[in-house]
Amino acid sequence: MGLLKNTFYNIFRFYRNGFLSMPAWGRKVWLVILIKLFIMFAVLRIFFFPDILKKNFDSDRERGEHVLNELIIKPDTDD
Amino acid sequence: MIENIDLSLVDWSRGQFALTAIYHWLFVPLTLGLSLILVIMETKYVRTGSEKWKKTTKFWMKLFGINFAIGVSTGLILEFEFGTNWSNYSWFVGDIFGAPLAVEGIMAFFLESTFVAVMFFGWDKVSKRFHLASTWLVAIGANLSALWILVANAWMENPVGMVFNPDTARNEMQSFWQVLFNPVAMDKFFHTITSGFVLASFFVTGISAWFLIRNREKEMAVKSIKVAAIFGTFGSLVLIFTGDTSARTLAQVQPVKFAAMEALYEGQTDAGLTAFGILTGKDGADEDGLDEKDIIASIEIPGLLSIMTNGERDSYVAGIKDLVYGNEERGIIPVSEKIERGRLARQTLIDYREAQEMGNEAVANELGKKFGSNDFQEEYFRYFGYSYINRPADVVPDVPLIFYSFHLMVALGFLFLLLQILAWFYTARGSMENKKIFQWILLLSIPLPYLASVLGWLVTEMGRQPWIIQDLMPVGIAVSSISTSAVQTTFWLFAALFTALLIAEVSIMTRQIKIGPKIEEE
Numbered sequence: 190m191g192l193l194k195n196t197f198y199n200i201f202r203f204y205r206n207g208f209l210s211m212p213a214w215g216r217k218v219w220l221v222i223l224i225k226l227f228i229m230f231a232v233l234r235i236f237f238f239p240d241i242l243k244k245n246f247d248s249d250r251e252r253g254e255h256v257l258n259e260l261i262i263k264p265d266t267d268d
Numbered sequence: 269m270i271e272n273i274d275l276s277l278v279d280w281s282r283g284q285f286a287l288t289a290i291y292h293w294l295f296v297p298l299t300l301g302l303s304l305i306l307v308i309m310e311t312k313y314v315r316t317g318s319e320k321w322k323k324t325t326k327f328w329m330k331l332f333g334i335n336f337a338i339g340v341s342t343g344l345i346l347e348f349e350f351g352t353n354w355s356n357y358s359w360f361v362g363d364i365f366g367a368p369l370a371v372e373g374i375m376a377f378f379l380e381s382t383f384v385a386v387m388f389f390g391w392d393k394v395s396k397r398f399h400l401a402s403t404w405l406v407a408i409g410a411n412l413s414a415l416w417i418l419v420a421n422a423w424m425e426n427p428v429g430m431v432f433n434p435d436t437a438r439n440e441m442q443s444f445w446q447v448l449f450n451p452v453a454m455d456k457f458f459h460t461i462t463s464g465f466v467l468a469s470f471f472v473t474g475i476s477a478w479f480l481i482r483n484r485e486k487e488m489a490v491k492s493i494k495v496a497a498i499f500g501t502f503g504s505l506v507l508i509f510t511g512d513t514s515a516r517t518l519a520q521v522q523p524v525k526f527a528a529m530e531a532l533y534e535g536q537t538d539a540g541l542t543a544f545g546i547l548t549g550k551d552g553a554d555e556d557g558l559d560e561k562d563i564i565a566s567i568e569i570p571g572l573l574s575i576m577t578n579g580e581r582d583s584y585v586a587g588i589k590d591l592v593y594g595n596e597e598r599g600i601i602p603v604s605e606k607i608e609r610g611r612l613a614r615q616t617l618i619d620y621r622e623a624q625e626m627g628n629e630a631v632a633n634e635l636g637k638k639f640g641s642n643d644f645q646e647e648y649f650r651y652f653g654y655s656y657i658n659r660p661a662d663v664v665p666d667v668p669l670i671f672y673s674f675h676l677m678v679a680l681g682f683l684f685l686l687l688q689i690l691a692w693f694y695t696a697r698g699s700m701e702n703k704k705i706f707q708w709i710l711l712l713s714i715p716l717p718y719l720a721s722v723l724g725w726l727v728t729e730m731g732r733q734p735w736i737i738q739d740l741m742p743v744g745i746a747v748s749s750i751s752t753s754a755v756q757t758t759f760w761l762f763a764a765l766f767t768a769l770l771i772a773e774v775s776i777m778t779r780q781i782k783i784g785p786k787i788e789e790e
Contacts, residue, residue: 207389
């Protein structure tokens with residue numbers, strides 16, 4: 190248990206020291222990463238990119254039915 | 269039928285996917301190749317103990333880090349698009365697409381993320397050998413990540429190892445190994461990663477040439493050029509070899525794309541390879557919509573296309589007309605026949621569904637069994653996508669686009685080999701520092717492998733049209749029923765986001781390059 194705790198603490202310290210001693214360019218890159226991830230997950234994913242099938246249907250059965258309709262009925266109705 | 273689908277929605281969705289994929293791909297290949305160049309440089313440091321090699325490695329690692337950090341997770345946007353814009357496709361491919369992507373996610377996370385931290389934070393905290401092992405693992409992890417993505421992409425080109433379930437409307441994986449060792453996947457993997465190796469070698473030689481032009485860090489620059497040139501030369505050779513094997517596989521599994529790459533309309537024995545040519549209109553589109561092109565001013569290597577395709581000069585290479593209208597003598601089925609078979613498969617699906625809805629279990633069971641039989645899958649369901657095709661010529665992609673993209677990519681591939689051999693030669697002879705014109709050529713060549721890489725993807729993806737999954741699903745059927753304006757909005761949002769990321773990468777990187785490794789100052 191003590192060994193495991195030590196290992197985790199060493200890993201934590203390794204990352205902490207790494208981030209603390211990061212040069213200016215590294216901080217800039219991390220800023221870009223955080224802004225990018227925020228835009229991707231907190232803006233684009235939530236407001237613009239819902240999973241259409243998950244959002245519109247409650248079960249896999251309904252999703253399958255919908256796609257079957259798209260595959261076989263939608264094109265026919267366009268004839 | 270297919271014309272009645274909202275083409276502006278399809279086109280905008282395609283445009284959006286292309287935009288995000290191309291931007292994502294600007295970051296990826298440098299990671300693939302530069303990680304291995306770092307491995308070579310750091311191995312030199314560990315073996316020699318030279319501080320100069322350590323600083324050289326750290327300099328290139330810094331540029332690798334900037335590219336890696338800014339590029340990482342840009343590919344996730346493609347996954348968002350699958351769920352929103354391509355929901356029919358996402359459902360239809362089932363776990364076949366999901367499984368390789370999940371393996372990729374786990375591998376990328378555990379291998380790359382963990383050991384990238386050791387690469388950057390661990391220089392003075394772990395032993396030399398452990399650090400080198402971490403650099404190796406990052407390189408292996410990055411390249412293996414590419415394998416899983418390319419396996420998924422290859423399945424779209426050559427769907428294998430699955431069976432369609434008519435109850436769930438999904439393709440279910442029957443053999444993971446067939447999906448993994450799909451011949452298209454193997455060719456694609458080696459061709460793609462070696463294109464990344466060549467791109468990275470030009471990145472290193474180009475930036476090193478800039479240092480030589482500026483009379484700075486000359487020792488580091490020449491050493492870096494030597495490593496990158498040797499790496500790039502072997503990379504180029506494998507790239508050309510895998511390009512050849514890829515084309516041979518394509519001739520079997522995507523013959524229309526292959527014929528379009530050569531603008532080969534009439535099938536031939538002793539078919540020549542067009543090294544250069546200009547396409548012109550012939551007689552306009554025929555009554556079936558096939559718009560044949562002539563090649564003028566061509567430089568042709570006699571018999572080479574037959575040899576490359578089948579290993580024999582007198583072998584037959586199918587042309588676009590054979591593939592569209594059929595060639596009984598050569599055993600090529602016409603598209604009209606494939607349309608009939610596809611419609612029969614779709615009608616069977618409709619009948620199965622109706623029988624289920626009406627509670628006619630006997631008929632439903634009988635029809636359901638068909639989907640489980642190899643004969644039905646091989647003879648009919650494999651042409652399912654043709655049921656949406658109106659005219660046989662609709663299965664022909666944009667030939668001029670494919671022809672020019674392919675030929676320009678190949679020409680650039682040979683140019684890369686020549687330039688890397690020259691760079692190796694000049695560094696081996698010790699004359700690189702004096703070759704000012706050549707240094708400028710190396711510097712100005714940095715964008716060329718990016719261009720070649722994008723051209724390669726254009727051939728791959730546009731050459732497959734109208735299919736999103738070869739023969740099974742056309743692009744128009746794959747798209748979700750969402751509003752075109754929503755896709756237009758996100759298209760421009762992505763364009764802005766990725767352009768900002770690219771500007772950030774270029775500006776941070778340029779600044780770090782200008783600072784340089786500062787080896788000479790010590």
